[in-house]
Amino acid sequence: MTLSDRQPEPLSPETVEQSAKRTWFEKVPVLKRSGRWIKWGILVLLLVLAFLGPTYLSVFDLTLAFTLFNYMTLAQSWNLLGGYGGQFSLGHSLFVGVGSYTVAVLLLHTGMPLYLTLLASGCLASGIAAIAALLLMRLREVYFSIGSLGLAMAALTWMINWSYTGASSGLSLPPNAALDYTTLYFLSLALLVLTMVCIVLLVRSPFGLRLMAIRDDQEAAAELGVSSFPVKLITFAISAFFVGIAGALIALNNLSIEPNSAFSLNWVITMIIITIIGGIATSIGPLIGAVVFFTLQQALQGYQNWSTLLIGVLLILIIRLAPDGIWKVLIDGFQRLTEISLKLRPANQQSTSQREEDTVENIV
Amino acid sequence: MFFYHLIDGFFLGGLYVTIAVGLTLVFGVMNMVNLAQGEFLIGAAYLAYSVTTHIHLDPLLSLIIVAPIMFVIGYVVQRVLLNPLIKRGQETLLVATFGLALVAETTFALVYGNNTLALNAPYTLTGITIFGDTVRTIYVIAFVVAVLMVGGMYLILTRLRFGKSVRAAAEDPAAAASVGINVPLVYGVTFGLAAALSAVGGTLIGLSYGFGPTTGTEWLLRSFVVIVLGGMGSLWGALLGGILVGVIEEVSASFIGAQYRDLIVFAFLVLILIIRPQGLFGRKVSVAK
Numbered sequence: 001m002t003l004s005d006r007q008p009e010p011l012s013p014e015t016v017e018q019s020a021k022r023t024w025f026e027k028v029p030v031l032k033r034s035g036r037w038i039k040w041g042i043l044v045l046l047l048v049l050a051f052l053g054p055t056y057l058s059v060f061d062l063t064l065a066f067t068l069f070n071y072m073t074l075a076q077s078w079n080l081l082g083g084y085g086g087q088f089s090l091g092h093s094l095f096v097g098v099g100s101y102t103v104a105v106l107l108l109h110t111g112m113p114l115y116l117t118l119l120a121s122g123c124l125a126s127g128i129a130a131i132a133a134l135l136l137m138r139l140r141e142v143y144f145s146i147g148s149l150g151l152a153m154a155a156l157t158w159m160i161n162w163s164y165t166g167a168s169s170g171l172s173l174p175p176n177a178a179l180d181y182t183t184l185y186f187l188s189l190a191l192l193v194l195t196m197v198c199i200v201l202l203v204r205s206p207f208g209l210r211l212m213a214i215r216d217d218q219e220a221a222a223e224l225g226v227s228s229f230p231v232k233l234i235t236f237a238i239s240a241f242f243v244g245i246a247g248a249l250i251a252l253n254n255l256s257i258e259p260n261s262a263f264s265l266n267w268v269i270t271m272i273i274i275t276i277i278g279g280i281a282t283s284i285g286p287l288i289g290a291v292v293f294f295t296l297q298q299a300l301q302g303y304q305n306w307s308t309l310l311i312g313v314l315l316i317l318i319i320r321l322a323p324d325g326i327w328k329v330l331i332d333g334f335q336r337l338t339e340i341s342l343k344l345r346p347a348n349q350q351s352t353s354q355r356e357e358d359t360v361e362n363i364v
Numbered sequence: 365m366f367f368y369h370l371i372d373g374f375f376l377g378g379l380y381v382t383i384a385v386g387l388t389l390v391f392g393v394m395n396m397v398n399l400a401q402g403e404f405l406i407g408a409a410y411l412a413y414s415v416t417t418h419i420h421l422d423p424l425l426s427l428i429i430v431a432p433i434m435f436v437i438g439y440v441v442q443r444v445l446l447n448p449l450i451k452r453g454q455e456t457l458l459v460a461t462f463g464l465a466l467v468a469e470t471t472f473a474l475v476y477g478n479n480t481l482a483l484n485a486p487y488t489l490t491g492i493t494i495f496g497d498t499v500r501t502i503y504v505i506a507f508v509v510a511v512l513m514v515g516g517m518y519l520i521l522t523r524l525r526f527g528k529s530v531r532a533a534a535e536d537p538a539a540a541a542s543v544g545i546n547v548p549l550v551y552g553v554t555f556g557l558a559a560a561l562s563a564v565g566g567t568l569i570g571l572s573y574g575f576g577p578t579t580g581t582e583w584l585l586r587s588f589v590v591i592v593l594g595g596m597g598s599l600w601g602a603l604l605g606g607i608l609v610g611v612i613e614e615v616s617a618s619f620i621g622a623q624y625r626d627l628i629v630f631a632f633l634v635l636i637l638i639i640r641p642q643g644l645f646g647r648k649v650s651v652a653k
Contacts, residue, residue: 082455086455088454088455088458135634135638136634136637136638139637139641141454141455142396142397142454142458143596143637143641145397145458146397146588146592146633146637147633147634147637147638149585149588150585150588150589150630150633150634150637151630151634153585153626153630154627154630154631154633154634157624157626157627157630158627160623161623161624161627265581269462269466272459272462276459305470305473305474306470306474308466308469308470309466309467309470309471309474311466312463312464312465312466312467312469312470313463313467315459315462315463315466316445316460316463316464316467319449319456319459319460319463320445320448320449320460323452323456
C-alpha cells in the first residue's frame with residue numbers, strides 16, 4: 001500500500017546484526033574507517049556554510065534561501081505523515097494557512113512577542129490537526145486523502161467569508177512586524193534544522209518503528225499490540241506543527257496575507273511534488289527534491305507554464321521509472337561507482353558480495 | 365420558493381451526475397482515484413471548443429468526434445502510464461494522476477491561453493418552465509443525459525459480455541485473469557470509457573459555465589462529493605448522490621447565502637466521510653478501521 005515495495009529481504013540473524021551496525025560504504029575498506037567521519041563532516045560543513053550564509057550571500061540570495069528552506073521544511077513535514085506514516089494527506093495547505101493567519105491575528109490584536117506568536121501558530125496548527133485526526137484518522141487510504149482535501153477546501157471557503165480575518169481581502173501585518181532579511185533567513189534555517197532533527201530522531205525511535213509498522217500493515221501491527229489511532233494522531237499533530245510555523249514565517253515575509261494564497265492547494269501540491277521527486281520516506285529526499293524543484297522554478301521564472309509542465313513531466317517520469325526518488329538513484333549510482341572502482345582488487349570481493357544485504361537508508 | 369429551489373437543485377444535480385460517472389466507474393473497477401478527472405472534463409470542453417469553432421457543429425453533436433478522441437486518450441494513458449503502476453498501490457496512482465493533471469493543466473494554458481472560454485449553443489441561455497419554476501434548459505438536458513448515461517452503463521455492465529468481464533475484473537482481478545479475461549485490456553477500455561463519459565460531462569460544463577485551464581480542480585472536488593455521498597464505485601449511487609448534492613447545495617444556499625455554497629458542499633463532504641464513509645450505496649469495503 002506504500003509507494004514501493006518496502007518489504008525488506010529476508011535476512012539471517014547474523015546479517016541483520018551486521019547491517020544494522022554498518023552502512024554499505026563502511027564495508028569498503030578504503031571508506032571503512034573514514035565513512036562515518038565523512039558523513040558527519042559533510043553535515044557539519046553544510047551547517048557551517050548555512051549559518052555563515054549572510055556573510056557571503058546577497059540580500060536577493062538570502063530571500064531565495066528563505067524560500068528554499070521553507071520548501072524543505074514543508075516537504076519534510078509532509079513526508080513524516082505521507083511517507084513514513086503512509087497517510088497521503090491532500091489537506092496540508094490548511095496548516096500553512098492556519099500558521100499564517102495565527103501570526104497575523106496575534107500581531108495585530110495582542111502585544112505578544114514575535115517568537116511566542118511563532119510558537120503559537122505551530123501549536124494552533126497542531127491542535128487543529130489533532131481535531132482533524134479525531135474526525136478523519138479512522139479513514140483509510142484514498143478516503144483519508146479525500147477527507148483531508150475536503151477539510152482544507154472547507155477551511156479555505158470559510159476564510160474567504162470570515163469578516164474577522166478580513167474575508168477575501170485578508171490581513172496586513174502591522175509595520176513593526178517587518179523583519180530584516182538576515183533574521184528571516186536565520187528563522188527559516190533554524191526551523192529547518194529543528195524539523196530535520198525532530199523528524200530524523202522521531203522516525204528512528206520506537207515511535208517511528210510503530211508508525212512504519214502501521215503504514216506497512218495496520219492489522220499485523222495491531223496483532224503485535226500497536227494501537228494505530230494515537231500514533232497517527234500524534235504524527236499528524238507533529239507534522240502540522242512544523243507546517244504551521246513555516247506558514248507563519250511565510251506570512252512574516254509577505255507582510256500581507258489573503259485566503260486564496262495562504263490556504264492555496266498549491267502548498268500541498270508543492271509538498272507532494274518535492275517529496276516524491278526527492279524520495280518519499282527518506283530523510284534526505286525532501287531536501288534534494290526541494291533543491292531540484294526550486295532550481296527548476298527559478299531557472300524558468302519568466303515561463304511559469306513551462307516550468308510547471310516540466311515539473312509535471314518529471315513527476316510522472318519519477319513515479320514511473322524511479323519511484324523511490326532522486327536520492328535513491330544518487331545512492332545507487334554512487335554505490336555502483338565505488339564498486340566499479342574497487343572491483344579490480346581481489347581483496348574486496350567479499351565486501352561487494354555482501355552489498356545485497358545492506359539497507360541504504362542507514363546512510364544518514 | 366423552497367419548492368423552486370428543490371427543482372433547481374434537482375436539475376443542477378443532473379449536471380453533477382454527468383461529471384462524476386467517469387470517476388466512480390474508474391474507482392469501482394480499478395480501485396483507484398483519478399485526480400486528473402477534472403482535467404479530463406476540461407480537456408473535453410477544450411476539444412469541443414476547437415471542434416465547434418472549426419466546423420460549426422452544435423457542441424453536443426461535436427461529442428461524436430470528441431468522445432472517441434477522449435476514449436483513445438484515456439485508453440493510452442491507462443495502458444502506458446497507469447497500468448504498470450496498479451500493483452504498487454493507491455498512493456502511487458494518486459501521484460501519477462496528479463502529475464497528469466499538472467501536465468494537462470499547463471498544456472491547456474499553453475495551447476488555449478489563460479482566458480475563460482465557454483461553449484455557445486442556442487439553448488445555453490434559455491429556460492424551461494417546470495411546475496412554475498424556470499430551469500436552465502442546459503440543466504434539463506444534462507439531467508436527461510445523466511439518466512441515459514447511468515442507465516446505459518448499467519445495461520453495458522449487466523447485459524454485455526464485455527460488461528461481465530469488467531465486473532469480474534473489478535471483483536477479483538487475479539481470478540478474472542485465471543478464467544481467461546484480459547484484465548489490462550478491460551482496465552484500459554474501462555478507463556477509456558470513463559474518459560469518453562467525462563467528455564459528455566465536460567461539454568455540458570462548457571455549455572453551462574465558463575472554463576479555464578485551472579477550473580478542473582473545482583469540478584474534481586464536486587465529483588468527489590457526489591461519489592462519496594453515493595458510495596465510491598457505485599453507478600446508481602452517483603446518480604442519487606449527484607441529485608442529492610445539487611438539491612442540498614441549492615436549498616441550503618438559499619437559506620444561508622449563496623457565498624457559502626462551496627463551504628456547504630465541502631463541509632458536507634467531510635461530514636459524510638465521518639458519518640458514513642461507504643456512502644449510500646457503497647460496497648462494504650474496509651474504508652474505516
